[in-house]
Amino acid sequence: MRIVVTNCNTTQEMTEEIVRGARAAAGPGTAVTGLTPAWGPESAEGWLDSYLSAAAVLDTLRTYDGPPYDAVVMAGFGEHGREGVRELVDVPVVDITEAAAHLACLLGRRYGVVTTLERSVGQIEDSLETAGVARNCAAIVGTGLNVLDLGDDERTETAFLAAAERACAAGAEVLVLGCAGMTGLQRLVGEKLGLPVVDGVAAAVKLAESLVALGLRTSRVGSYAEPLAKRRVWGRPDRP
Structure with missing residues (x-):
């Protein structure tokens, strides 16, 4: 089982600390991969940071090209984005x-x-x-x-x-x-x-492991249905 843990800010040292905590809580068969957004706030403190962080985390998961993962843990306390991530990915998403x-x-x-x-x-x-x-x-x-x-x-x-x-x-x-x-x-x-x-972080990792072990995923009926097919521009149009 592999769990991706997303930091809500761009501070790599904090990602590393979060990953250490996640790995300490994870079972012996669980691999933990930490993701740090390439852009966004260095720390999320306030509404502006939170909304910016949400977009950055979504973009980070959208462009992820690492090993397949079975669940996402969102490591931002009170930060926005969890509902959007649940629409975006096809695995359980647990917010800390x-x-x-x-x-x-x-x-x-x-x-x-x-x-x-x-x-x-x-x-x-x-x-x-x-x-x-x-x-x-x-x-x-x-x-x-x-x-x-x-x-x-x-x-x-x-x-x-x-x-x-x-x-x-x-x-x-x-x-x-x-x-x-x-x-x-x-x-x-x-x-x-x-x-x-x-x-x-520990709580989210253990709940994510449980959801995966039970074969449960986010419901696609209603609120978290897959996003509608349409053109979406991520960032400036002159960038890939």
Whole structure:
């Protein structure tokens, strides 16, 4: 089985970190390939970045010419594009936002999301609402860190723990890492917090493996029917 994991930004170092987390979660028979968009934002923080990222990820998958894959994991927390990718490809597509939330709902009555900047909260709220798991979310709390700040492990852990206290005070019984760049942090903070912490990348990989093993694919009836045949120009018309 091969799973393609798409980073939502152009930062290769973050792709590599995400892939490490994905491979750690994957079963022994699963190969993980990481994809970094050739264009788009270096980090996705806000609506403009998110929509640009969605188009870049779609273009990356549209032009992919590597080994065949069995599922796609979209590693952008709260970012747009998952519905478009489900129309584009013929394999299961699992977004880390909804994957983490679904697993969190199995572990407690209410969960909280700890993310990067507060400006991302609205997008995450919308994504959870679309996925049908927003009613179980007690709070979405920002750490005040930029995505590219997450490479500082000590600073990230301190900020996460402070934000986690606010989420727990709002009623969260389970916490979700609200950024793919936080992958691996659950091992550091879970024990200190004394409650389950769900990593969206790991959750998405395990759900993708399950869908493939069960022989299930995205329904083509209704919402995710194949795109209509028509001329589409990707990027500038003078480019291939």
